[in-house]
Every structure is written in C-alpha cells, then in structure tokens.
Amino acid sequence: MELTKICLWLSIFLIIYPNIIYPSLVCLLGLIRPRPLRRRSWLPSVTVLIPAYNEAQNIAATIQNKLEQDYPSDRLEIIVISDGSTDGTDDIVREFSSQKVRLIRREQREGKAAGLNEGVRHASGEILVFSDANSLFAPDAIRRMMENFADPEIGYVTGKLAYKIRSDGIAGSGCNAYMKYENALRTLETRAGSIIGVNGGVDAIRRELYRDVPRQLITDFVLPLQVISMKHRVVYDERVNSSEVANSELGSEFRMRTRVGLRALRGVTYMRRLCNPVNYPLTAFSLISHKVIRYFGFLFLAIVFVTNLMLVSTPGYAGLFIAQIIAYLLALVGWRKDLPRPFRKLTLIPAYFLSSNAAFAFAAIKFLQGETMATWQPRAGAQPVARFNRAA
Helix, strand or coil, X not given: CHHHHHHHHHHHHHHHHHHHHHHHHHHHHHHHCCCCCCCCXXXXXXXXXXXXXXXXXXXXXXXXXXXXCCCCHHHEEEEEEEECCCCCHHHHHHCCHHHCEEEEEECCCCCHHHHHHHHHHHCCCCEEEEECCCCEECCCHHHHHHHHHCCCCEEEEEEEEEEECCCCCHHHHHHHHHHHHHHHHHHHHHHHCCCCCCCCCEEEEEHHHCCCCCCCCCHHHHHHHHXXXXXXXXXXXXXXXXXXXXXXXXXHHHHHXXXXXXXXXXXXXXXXXXXXXCCCHHHHHHHHHHHHHHHCHHHHHHHHHHHHHHCCXXXXXXXXXXXXXXXXXXXXXXXXXXXXXXXXXHHHHHHHHHHHHHHHHHHHHHHHCCCCCCCCCCCCCCCCCCCCCCCC
16 A cells, blocks of 8 residues: 555656656756856858758748848858658749759658758758748847857757647647747756757757767757757757747647657667766756656556555545546547637646647557657648748
C-alpha cells in the first residue's frame, strides 16, 4: 500500500513538475543570475531557407513575404527546397527567379532535415534563416533577429510564432494556447541562459555552426542542442513575430504531434551527451525537465489513474479519483465539434492535454518499434493570410 502511494504521488509530481515547477525554477534562476542580451544593429548577409512539399497554395505568399522584409535586398537571398513536390510548387517558385529566389528540386522525398542539409550547401549567407512554407514574418523580423547575432556569444535565435485560428475546434485553439505557454517559457529560459527547442518556422543560425542533421531527426530540436554543445547561446526574441494558420483538424494535429514526439525522442537519443549534468549542468537540467519528463507524461498519467483506483477505498483518495474522471470526461467531450462556445472554453485545456499525451504515447511506441517519420504533410486548412497581421 505504501509503495502504491509513493508511485501515485511521485507520478503526480512528475506531471506537475515540467509544466509548473520547472518554469518557476527557471524564473528564479534568471533573477539570481540573469544573462542579458546585448543587441545592436547588424546587417550580415542572410540566406532564407524554405523547405516545401506540395505547398502551391502557400509558397507564393511566403516568398513575397520574405522579399518584402525590411532588410537590404543585396544582402538577402531566398532558397526554396522542394522535397519532391507534385502540385506545381516548383513552377510557382520559378516565377520569382529574377528576384534572388532560387529553387532546389529534390526528386527523392526525404523530409525537412535532408532538404535543409542540401539547401545549406548552396547558401551564401553568414546567417541562415529558416521559414516554414506557410510562415509569414513581420516586416522587421529578419532585421530584429540579426540584432541578436551582433553578440558573438549568440549562435541561434528563434522568434515568436502565433497561430491564426480559422475554426473553434481544440486543434487550433489548443495549439495556439500551447504556443503561448511555450513562448512564455522560452522568455524565462533566455533570461537564464539558453532555450531548449525553438519555433522551427521562424529561427536562424550562424552558418559556421550548422551541422548536417540525420534525416530522421527534427531540426528544430537537434540544431539548437548542437549549438549549445559548441558553447553558444540559443535565445528567444519576442520582438520577432511570425504567423501561421493553425491546424483545423484534430486528426492532423494529432499526427503532427506524434511525428514531432517521435523525432524528438530520437533527437534526445542522438544528443544524449547533453543529458550529462557533470559536463552540461544547466543544459541537462533544462533538457530533462522541459522535454524528457514531459514526453513521458502519458506514462505518469496512466500510473496515477491505476494507483489511484487501487487506493480509491482509502480515506481521502476517492475525491482525487473523481477529479480524474471529471477531467477525462471534459477532455472526451471537448473532442466533439458541435460544442457551444462556453463548453469549448471549459474543455479546451483537458482535451488538448489528453490529445497531446496520447500522441506522445503513440510516438513512444513507434520509437520502441524502431520507426521513423522524416516526411510531413502540409497542415490541414493552412492557407496563409494575405499579409502579416501585427495583432497576431
């Protein structure tokens, strides 16, 4: 019985820890030993790399958005890497060929990492900027990113990604709420040192720090860790704004979360040396707290449910079990598409939380089975808005 109680409360702690306790500890660390950013105007040569697969509906707006950046045109080049597109994406990119826009066509579809590895070999910029094929930057986004690189200690910069919601479902609203939380946490991590993981649709790296990423891994996760291992900082700049249209379908969001989770687990394995607290004390603390423990939240949730059920007849534990049942019922109800708005708000967090943990569970199973998911599909309902909206 005592062992059951220990498992229950330890699992509850491990669910709460990465979401509430860890951010509090990072905030405290930033107050005790702040790492301020030393920004100033700097205009290095920049190459914007845009990996794309069947993005005919998005790519023209994305390229035009980058061409309209408030940045010297003679110091800016754009490379689109088409990963075996079959919908006319390549033809659209070729229409921009007279405006310092280059197309790299990959016949064999291998995914984002393989595409970026090839794109970098053709890039001439001192700084590499990464954009998703449906990411729209604020007009000053690239200029503001470069201000961070004026500090030689900074090796990688990511910006603020906001999701535009075109439906009231949990896929879009939940994704937007999650991104707001992540951005707030990255602000705290930046004040304390470096962030763990970036917004892959709006980020940049020094050209000399780029290392090829194995095709089955997630670049948004592995590249920043490689930069940290080379003793440079990875920082978040909330002034660098970008927007994308959120997934409108829960199934699409679930598949995306599964793919990200699987590739992140492989990324942790690939960069496992950074989990050594002796050689990388702060990085190991952040990596394990922010990512590893969170990815196994589904396991802790299952342990809490089972152990609480075993203790339900013990005084004081019945209420906790009822609370769990209510939370899961709210999550299941939240998956319905026809809920009135007040109920959608009430069920949003439990529904998205449960969906994300279910996706991580599937990712863990695929990881144990040795599966990989290198390629991707465009977001469901992810047509971009015509221009960037500063209020995003």
